[in-house]
Amino acid sequence: MKQTNKPSMSRVLRRRETFSAYLFLLPSLIFFIGFVIIPMVLCLYTSFFDSKLNANTPDVFVGFANYVELWRDPVFKKALVNTLVIVVVSVPTVAAFSLWVASAIYKMKDWMLSAFRCIFYLPVVTGSVAVTVVWKWMYNNYYGIFNYVLKGVGAIDNNINWLGNPSTALWCIIIILFTTSVGQPIVLYVSALGNVDASLVEAANVDGANNLQSFWKVKWPSIMPTTLYIIVITTINSFQCFALIQLLTSGGPNNATQTVMYYIYYTAFKLYRFGYGNAMGIILAIFIAVLSAFQFWLAKEK
Amino acid sequence: MATLQLKNIKKIYEGGVEAVHSFNLDIADKEFIVLVGPSGCGKSTTLRMIAGLEEISEGELYIGDKLVNEVEPKDRDIAMVFQSYALYPYMTVYENMSFALKLRHLPKDEIDQRVRWAAEVLDITKYLDRKPKALSGGQRQRVAIGRAIVREPKVFLMDEPLSNLDAKLRNQMRAEIIKLRKKVNTTFIYVTHDQTEAMTLGDRIVIMKDGWIMQIGTPQEVFDHPANIFVAGFIGMPQMNFFDGELAKNGEKYQLTVNGCPVEIGESLQQALKEKDVPSKKVIVGCRPEHIELSSADNALKATVDVSEMMGSEIHLHLNCEGKDIVIRVPSTKLSAEHRGGFEFGTDLKFAFPADLIHLFDPETENNLI
Incomplete structure (x- = not known):
């Protein structure tokens, strides 16, 4: 008799089950195709046109002109560099900080663990507008708490215009992004560390490993899938940093906080150059895809 | 010298739950001690205290002449085989077995020599390049033992190492451990709930119940002369039968009746009762199914x-x-x-x-x- 790994179900039953499965999937599939796939295809299509998305001015096919213009646009280059700085700084910092916090709290008593998780997760669940308004107040040039405290302890003589100064503005954005990004990785790491097989750690201790060695040799490989997920989602979130910029600086001063995402919004919805904006979107998507693929490859190699 | 001395060892968990009460045991160099008892009797906790994986709440633990209560597991010179094998899943068999030696910065040649020797002893040479997930339960068990023996530790701890194997493999591995013991020749402390393993492996058996030691003795001693009803019932398969009886002292002789029927008492038992001057009383009579x-x-x-x-x-x-x-x-x-x-x-x-x-x-x- 022929052996198969599949459950021995008749073809009719299997077809019926597949049909039911697709029926259950249908609402999400319609939503996914209508609001993700079609816009993505339209985005790619429009990026080859000089499009105003206006019934009175027809789209004009321009080929790769939008893409060529991108590489000559100093604002886009600046936005791309700023976005990469945000990604390069925030991704490892968020991953390392959340791992550090999770390592410190995951063995605590339940109520303490819950309290810490709540504290770090609060900025995630609080509306980004509310969080940003509070930060805007803290960074304020005249009555912000940072200037107040730093002046109080004598660290500075004159108020610093945190968001108005090109050398500090981007770092201020990165700090806010950091505080709103660490919540989920901490929760994920706490769970991952709690799931590391305790007998492996004990075996390493008996084998002669100190805490650091048992962390790198036993815990770290065990939490690698979680690390990969955290790095990928933080990378994507950092690339797509938009709300903070819009609410705090609108890309200023002098494009010091200009990011690709904000520049796409500005080009498309302020200048009504949808074709050009979509070309930027495609470039951003390629960057995210390539970087994520590289991260997956790296994790697999390790 | 790898003698062990456990003096009044206690394990008290948070909330006052006492898992091990005043555990006293002297283990001789190269002795094979088996801790045996039902689930929750404190045998694994005792072993983990010896390993340093559990804190000793009270009492003193000496390995050799050194008090090791506050010594970290890595500095106790012990090796342990875990019930779940605890093989590092991301390392090959070779890396698993050489891990402890690398941590001790042994020369590469010596590491290689020791790993290959252990692999040969355990017949796992051909699996050295495999990851644990590509091995069967029995092979993983051998790797876990191999990882421990390459260390040449003072004390070898084994926490129910055969409990995850099927009956046939368990019998086979039990024989392997007996052979291995002769080759390794060090002090063994072995935890099991299986009385057959205890009887066949141990030089001495420590039978535990609810955190208390019920009896310490050679397999023969605990079988022939169980200290109490628990030990009598625990050792032996099927377990000993118990009957209510009546012991009567009649002059120089003792007479025993069970269910109204007279039961003959042998000469040695008569003598022992006489020496202890046991009075006439109700007794529980135990007799093994094979007797x-x-x-x-x-x-x-x-x-x-x-x-x-x-x-x-x-x-x-x-x-x-x-x-x-x-x-x-x-x-x-x-x-x-x-x-x-x-x-x-x-x-x-x-x-x-x-x-x-x-x-x-x-x-x-x-x-x-x-």
Whole structure:
């Protein structure tokens, strides 16, 4: 008799089950195709046109002109560099900080663990507008708490215009992004560390490993899938940093906080150059895809 | 020297739960000690305290002459085989076995030599490049043991290492451990809930219950002279049968009756009772299933057959003796041809105790009277 790994179900039953499965999937599939796939295809299509998305001015096919213009646009280059700085700084910092916090709290008593998780997760669940308004107040040039405290302890003589100064503005954005990004990785790491097989750690201790060695040799490989997920989602979130910029600086001063995402919004919805904006979107998507693929490859190699 | 001394060791968990009470044991160099008992008796906790994986709440633990209560596991010079094997899943068998040696910065040649020696001893050389997930349960078990023996530790700890294996493999590995012990020749402490493993492996057995030591002795001692009803019931398969009896001192002689039938007491037991000056009292009489004999004597005890299990070379008879369930083992060769396949349900039988092979326990303290 022929052996198969599949459950021995008749073809009719299997077809019926597949049909039911697709029926259950249908609402999400319609939503996914209508609001993700079609816009993505339209985005790619429009990026080859000089499009105003206006019934009175027809789209004009321009080929790769939008893409060529991108590489000559100093604002886009600046936005791309700023976005990469945000990604390069925030991704490892968020991953390392959340791992550090999770390592410190995951063995605590339940109520303490819950309290810490709540504290770090609060900025995630609080509306980004509310969080940003509070930060805007803290960074304020005249009555912000940072200037107040730093002046109080004598660290500075004159108020610093945190968001108005090109050398500090981007770092201020990165700090806010950091505080709103660490919540989920901490929760994920706490769970991952709690799931590391305790007998492996004990075996390493008996084998002669100190805490650091048992962390790198036993815990770290065990939490690698979680690390990969955290790095990928933080990378994507950092690339797509938009709300903070819009609410705090609108890309200023002098494009010091200009990011690709904000520049796409500005080009498309302020200048009504949808074709050009979509070309930027495609470039951003390629960057995210390539970087994520590289991260997956790296994790697999390790 | 790898002697161990456990002095009044206690384990008290948060909330005051005492898992191990005043554990005292001296272990000689190169001795094979087995801690055995039912689940929750504190045997694994004791082993983990020796390993340094659990804090010792009270008492002192010496390895050699050194007090090691506050010494980290890595500095105790012990190796441990875990119940779950605890092989590092991301390392090959070779890397698993060499991990501890690398941490000790041994020369590469020596590491290689030791790993290959251990692999040869355990017959796992051909799996050295494999990851643990590509091995069977028995092979993983060997790797776990290999990882421990390459260390050449002072003390070898094993926490129920065979419990995840099937019965056939368990028997095979048990024999392997006996052979391994001769090759490794160091102090072993072995935890198990399986009395067969305890009896076959240990030089001495420590039988535990609810955190207390019930008896320490050689396999022969604990089998022949169980300290109390728990040990008597725990060691031996099927377990010892117990009957309510009446012990009467009649001048120089003791007389025993069970269910109104007189039971003969052997000379050595008579002597021991006399020396201890045991008064007339109610007792619990214990007799192992393999020692009870079918009898046709008039004053033998009566029972009816509930279940008859044909085991091949012998028959296990589950009998009902005045409302009490008892088991006896009867070699097939001692039965007539008609009964070699077993007995019918409800068959009336009579049985007797051999005079020297009964055990008498105090019903109140449950301790052996002798």
